[in-house]
Amino acid sequence: MTSDSENSIQLDPDGGMRGYLSGLPVADSSAALWPRIERTRLRRRRRRLLAGSGVLGALVLLAVLMVRVPVPADAPALTREAAPVIEIAAELRDIDRSLQAAYDRDASPEQIDALWQAREFAATQINQESYHHDAIIRL
Amino acid sequence: MSCNDFAHSFVHSAKHKVMTTMLSEAGFATTLDAATLAAAQHGNSAALETIYRSYERAAFGLALRILGRPAAAEDAVHDSFVRAFEKLGGYRGDAPFGLWLKRLLVNTAIDQLRSEQRWMGSDDEIDQLSASQSRQSNQHEALGLLARLPERARTVVWLHEMEGYSHSEIGALFKQSESWSKSLLARSLERLRRAIQEESTQ
Numbered sequence: 248m249t250s251d252s253e254n255s256i257q258l259d260p261d262g263g264m265r266g267y268l269s270g271l272p273v274a275d276s277s278a279a280l281w282p283r284i285e286r287t288r289l290r291r292r293r294r295r296l297l298a299g300s301g302v303l304g305a306l307v308l309l310a311v312l313m314v315r316v317p318v319p320a321d322a323p324a325l326t327r328e329a330a331p332v333i334e335i336a337a338e339l340r341d342i343d344r345s346l347q348a349a350y351d352r353d354a355s356p357e358q359i360d361a362l363w364q365a366r367e368f369a370a371t372q373i374n375q376e377s378y379h380h381d382a383i384i385r386l
Numbered sequence: 387m388s389c390n391d392f393a394h395s396f397v398h399s400a401k402h403k404v405m406t407t408m409l410s411e412a413g414f415a416t417t418l419d420a421a422t423l424a425a426a427q428h429g430n431s432a433a434l435e436t437i438y439r440s441y442e443r444a445a446f447g448l449a450l451r452i453l454g455r456p457a458a459a460e461d462a463v464h465d466s467f468v469r470a471f472e473k474l475g476g477y478r479g480d481a482p483f484g485l486w487l488k489r490l491l492v493n494t495a496i497d498q499l500r501s502e503q504r505w506m507g508s509d510d511e512i513d514q515l516s517a518s519q520s521r522q523s524n525q526h527e528a529l530g531l532l533a534r535l536p537e538r539a540r541t542v543v544w545l546h547e548m549e550g551y552s553h554s555e556i557g558a559l560f561k562q563s564e565s566w567s568k569s570l571l572a573r574s575l576e577r578l579r580r581a582i583q584e585e586s587t588q
Contacts, residue, residue: 264578267530268548274528276446276460281438284467285431291468292429 294350301343308336308373335373342366413444414484423483427474434471441484445491450528451544452495454537462498466491488549496559499537531578539574546571 259266312332346362418437425433445466449459470487477486532540538560545551545559546567553567560567 263547264543264575265547267582268532268544271530271532272528273443274447274450274456274459276442276456276463280442280446280460280464281435284438284464284471285435287464287468288434288471291472 290350290353294347297343297346297350301340304339304343305336308332332373335369339366339369339373342369413447414441414488415482416440416444416484418483423474423477423479426471427477437470437483438467441487444484445487447528448488448491448544448549449495451532451548452492452537452541453499454529454533454540458498458502459495462491462495465498466494469494492545492549492551492559496541499541531581534581535574535578539570542567542570543574543578547575 342365349359422433422436426437445463446459449462453459470490542556545556553564556567557564
């Protein structure tokens, strides 16, 4: 504590201390604080988006499977054809978990990009399988 | 005007706005213009940074006076701005933005103190005044004589004397009564006055 500031201390005329307190030196935070806030904000936003997309994806998949199961004539074929879809969906969930963990541990952008690419590939596959499956049902 | 046009024009004017708001040095009383707020509510990074630059110094100063340590004060400012930005969509302007942010920061800082158990809830806190002098070397000079007070007493003095908090508000923040706040403030100020007089006679 600097003695200069304390040696010049004076009370307010009414005996208060507002004059002294308002004369205290101004403090500045470090320049690194804003980038830290921005990083946290973006990381939390991505996490919320990821959680939202994961829930949405699971709901869509569930809806697709529920709509297709009750067709009695195609039931055996559906079971066989739905298997790859279910496997890819499980793979998608694994990738989502890996992405979540990567964001949590502040993984490098390269690692996160690789996971997003894997996710896009899996999502494309699941779309193709669904299209193929639809074609079988139409036939 | 599309969202992109809006953001583009905002970025061009943001730098100027940052400079003017920084120069005003109005602390939490700095007013936030509607365009900046609207852009920030859309998640525009430049607008969010403008808000941060407008209030960063006031926020850090207040957090430092409550928490007493620069690193802890930065943590509180960090958490408060992150929360404020996440809640920005729900901000309707019922209270001035600076006041809204200040309340968020005070609650965050006091929660932080509480979680660190930096006070034990004793009514004898003011008696620690002289004993706490040895802690001064670790304190930021912006604390001045406040560094000689225990955390809770220091916070009550600063909130009441400088931030305009009433005794009932302070009591509610600490889950204590209004008279507790009055008593702690009176005793803290008296001890600070005596410390000043001792300094001047030495």
